[in-house]
Amino acid sequence: MDKIMVTTKMLKKLINEKNILELRNIFDEYNGVDIAEIASSLTVPELLFIFKTVPPSDTAEMFTYLEHDVKKKLINDLSGEQLGNLLEFIYNDDIVDFIQEMPSNLVRKILKSAHKETRNEVNLLLNYAPNSAGSIMTTEYIELKSFDSVSEAINKIRKFGREAETISYLYIVDDKRLLVGSLKLKELLIADEKEVVNDIMDTNFVSVTTHDDQEEVAQVFKKYDMSTLPVTTDDGRLVGIITFDDIIDVIEEETTEDIHKMAGVAALDEQYIKTSNVTLARKRLTWLLFLMVSATLTGLIINGYEGLLTHLPVLSIFVPMLMGTAGNAGSQVSVLIIRALALEEISESDYFIVVRKELGVALIVGGVLSVIAFIWIMFQFLTGMISSSWANTFEREVLVAFVVALSLYITVLFSKTIGATLPILAKKLNIDPALMASALVTTIADSLAIIIYFVLALSILGNFF
Structure with missing residues (x-):
């Protein structure tokens, strides 16, 4: 037949008409991956009709690309002989891929239905540790x-x-x-x-x-x-x-x-759309709870400088900017380092090279940001966008802007260093570097930014009250 565009509607029509010859022609003409995508909207009885009437040599590839739940229903409904014939045309490593996700009763059915040689090879592959080379290899080679x-x-x-x-x-x-x-x-x-x-x-x-x-x-x-x-x-x-x-x-x-992991979420076992709300919540709660508790450290630090903020409440205006910049600066580096480690562009032995490079970047970035921050704060003071009962003279306005700009500069230096250090340290300790990503780096950088800010403010502005 001429190669025409096959649709789900067309497949349904051929199945309803029991047009077996035309169905077989379609499977002869089209790639199994494409047919699996088209057939994804078919009901299980409709798919069963295909698997019972089209030769397994033509349907095997389509089967491997069907959704897990669909595979499970088909395996349950196919006879042992039909399933065994189908398995003969599926590579052993692909059988292992889907058999590991099946309930025990279906695993028994698959192994019982498989021909002896296939069953022995599949059992061999199943004995290898998950995520090992043995578990993903195939024994079908020349x-x-x-x-x-x-x-x-x-x-x-x-x-x-x-x-x-x-x-x-x-x-x-x-x-x-x-x-x-x-x-x-x-x-x-x-x-x-x-x-x-x-x-x-x-x-x-x-x-x-x-x-x-x-x-x-x-x-x-x-x-x-x-x-x-x-x-x-x-x-x-x-x-x-x-x-x-x-x-x-x-x-x-x-x-x-x-x-x-970099987003602070445990890995999902299924596709996002098929994962229940309860499971999604459970995967996220652990990290959210950890970050929530660790973020209280920032609150404790601020509380420790309550006296300073009582005399100079204007300082509180710049806290969000400093914390945000600190977290962003650290996150930028951590993501780059995590990816470089994954691609083996760098290793633990390159730590000092990485830190030296990031400090060089931080000197440039921190300098530019602090100058712009100083100018922007002075503009806000001079235009009345920020008003303060204490910073009521040009000299005091300059001092406040200087404290914020200097804090920003030092914070960027430390945040870049932290962002480079944590992933490499994790790698050294045989911990997945992805765990040391933006969420954790941001929390640490935020706390450090507040300490630097208040220590500088107390040192430079403390003599005025």
Whole structure:
């Protein structure tokens, strides 16, 4: 059939008409990802009709991209035979991805329905620690022997290539299954058929072990610009590979988690729109309570200088500006440092370089802000926007503006230093640097700003009362 725009309405019409031939043609023509998006509005009975009438080889990819709740209902309603046939066309690492989110009764059904070889491979992957290289790898890959000829290697690809997740990279093992080299498909195809794999393979390969953290694996992909990465046991035996599509999911997951932490929110287990209000509140309350209690420190500091504010109430006008600037200055740095640490642009050993750089930035930024603040405060005094019974002379107005500007300058210096220090300190202590983000930095910087402000005010203006 001609390739036309498929819509949910069209799918519903074909299902209602039981037009199986046309449905199968659509699945032949379109990518499973696109069909999953179109089919997301179908009811479970309508989806069941598709899975029961369209060959599993065509519906398997669509299944992996359906929403979790939809998968759960389909697995519950499909017969054991239908489910088993479907699983045969889904890569084992993808089965592991959705089986980990299923209730125990459906996990049992999936494993019982899966063919023996698939069940054994899935059980193997499920035994690896969550978020490890072993938990995201696939065991469906092409493995060659070092003594294979090019002709034998090509025949293996023809025989097993359809079952492999990728054939762009091939991995070579010795008779003890130790990984000894890698080979691009292109290099294999242009080699002479009589050559031996051992002579054309690349022995300068990069690999990870099953227990390596998935975030570290993502960094290896980025560093070496790879599309596939072999996974070995501690003693170097090849057990699987990780493909780039899996690592994209990891990067998205880790980045989302860091963003949540930087906002003072615990990571969500489901999509935002599907997360209940109670769960959203629970994920946020811990940090909000911590920040609320810690923010009382600022109030205690202000209370400690009650006598100063009683004599010079004009000082209270500039407290919000100082606190806001302090928090913003620290947050800017912390976000940059957290991201640089995540991308491995810097490490803990670069601490003094980072602080020196940020102090240089702070000298410039603080100088500009303090000059502008001084001019703006004087403008407010001279135009009557701010009036004070104490600052009733030009000299006193200048002194107040000077105290605020100087406090701002010193505060920016300290805030930038704090913003650079906390994430690197967290990394050094094996704590996620994202936890030391804007919310915590702002609270500390605010308290420090108030102390600096009142100490300077008392030192410079204290002689006048």
